Amino acid sequence: MNTELIGIIATFLLTLVIAIPLGKYLAKVFAGEKVWTDFLKPLETGIYKLSGINIKEQMNWKQQLKALLTINILWLFYGFFVLIFQNKLPFNPDGNPGMTPDLAFNTVISFVANCNLQHYSGESGVSYLTQQYVLMFLQFVSAATGIAAAVVLFKAFRDKTTTELGNFWEFFVKSITRLLLPLSFVMALILTFNGTPASYEGKDKFISLQGDTVNVSRGPAAQMIAIKHLGTNGGGYFGANSAHPFENPSYFTNMVEMIAQTIIPLAMIIAFGYFIRRKKLAWTIFGVMTIGLFMLLLPTLSSELGGNPALAKMGIAQTTGAMEGKEVRFGPAATAYWSTLTTVISTGSVNGMHDSTMPLTGLWQLLAMMINSFYGGCGVGLLNYFIYLIVAVFISGLMVGRTPEFLGHKVEAREIKIAAIITLLSPFLILAGTAIASYIFTNHGNAAWAVQPKSWLNNPGFHGFSEMLYEMTSSNANNGSGFEGLGDNNIFWNLSTGIVIFLGRFLPIIGPVAIAGLLGAKKFIPESAGTLKTDTKTFALMTFAVIIVLNALSYFPALALGPLAEYFTMLK
Secondary structure, eight states: OHHHHHHHHHHHHHHHHHHHHHHHHHHHHHHTOOOGGGGGHHHHHHHHHHHTOOTTSOOOHHHHHHHHHHHHHHHHHHHHHHHHTGGGSSSOTTOOOOOOHHHHHHHHHHHHTTOOOOSSOHHHHSOHHHIIIIIIHHHHHHHHHHHHHHHHHHHHHHSSSOSOOOOHHHHHHHHIIIIIHHHHHHHHHHHHTTTOOOOOOOOEEEEOTTSOEEEEOOSSHHHHHHHHHHTTOOOOSSTTGGGSTTTSOSHHHHHHHHHHHHHHHHHHHHHHHHHTTOHHHHHHHHHHHHHHHHHHHHHHHHHHHTOOHHHHHTTOOOTTOOOTTOOTTTHHHHHHHHHHHHHHTTOOOOSSOGGGSOHHHHHHHHHHHHHOOSSOSTTHHHHHHHHHHHHHHHHHHHHHTSOOEETTEEOOHHHHHHHHHHHHHHHHHHHHHHHHHHHHHHHOTTOOSSSOGGGSBSSOSHHHHHHHHHHHHHHHTTOOOOOTTBOOOSHHHHHHHHHHHHHHHHHHHHHHHHHHHHHHTSOOOOOOTTOOOSSSHHHHHHHHHHHHHHHHHHHHHHHIIIIIHHHHHHTO
């Protein structure tokens, strides 16, 4: 057990060792300073010329969002039609069929939105062509979209007063060429040399220990697994995700994949401080997020290592903890750490089955996704945190009787209205979606649908409610993990979660970018003795309190009906 805990500590420290210099590097890249990857400039220039992009053209926040939304809508149409007709396209040695329109709708929105919720089973649901030229492609560009949006926020606060926020296309392209592609190449090599397939051959056959002939899918898995973690995407090449021995062959690859999904969200926080020349503010934000991470991780570890109380009542020894749904290669401690990281960072990949974790672990997984700002996804984690920060600035200003200010810019009614709308958006999408699903399941279970609502849940009762709550929460948080006791590949879940994913992705990007653009255009007010400083421990505590209070008020009743009720039932 001590060895497993040491493994967690070592993984986190290695993540910091990589993320801090990476953050400094990213600040220089997006500020246009000299870095060692400048040899890639000719490649980027070629991309700009081919695409007709003038990177010297400065954009305001509205133009930034117009470019971001336009290209993402284009990818939606491209991916949708490839998914439907994949059975008629090449690179399909296993003969996988085309997707139904509702499943293709859900899948393409999910991957465009960096959510990667999968209502299909990885290797049997899509062809090699689709895996690489739709899903893996979208994993690169969706991550780059979030990073580019965050850099727009950086630009708004670097200069004292400005409406010129750089060029979205430059930030977008550099996110891929200077960050995602090089790191993915290195990680794919590591995975390949440690047993992950990276070929284009069809299924292989082997004889199992029982004497059965088993067909095992292969394909270009290492490439996709690299970007699925570095881009905080999370969609698995195989249906079992990183619990599959080909996706995650050993404890070493398990550490590599945990580090990979964490380094860019951490690096973006460091980059923010260096970019706007306020390093203390960045470390303050990092401190709040890290405290939040450990407040979710420690009770998760306690829950999983403590074992299942139902088994304990039967006199069954659980010296290694709760092993249901866990890979023996990793054990409950590494699985608990992964489950916390993947829900905190909105990656959504899994190395064990979340549906089998203890009820309180499910509670912390849900809460991590509901907060969705402790590190968060590539770029968007910082955008989500920014909304809480603006709310904290507003409340603090009211408490001391001053006009709220952030980094020398007055926070006024328009910015607070936007922040309030975005703050209320997540509870509305999650709770309204879960309420509708619960109503249909309870009152229209025998509806004459292709899949009757009464067949959705393998676990009716408190856990069944948690499964539906988790699905909506994961969709809104652009996480993609799931309680897989839910039968989700049907029209209701495909359409409803697709809509929640779309709104949960783009409105929380639009809101912070709009607020940053509006604030950046305002007259800069130099600091004075009465200025509310946002890089102090006191303000950090205030922000943390705002995060906890807002989420507790929004979600406690739903959590009480699901994981908390299940937990107390198990103690009977």
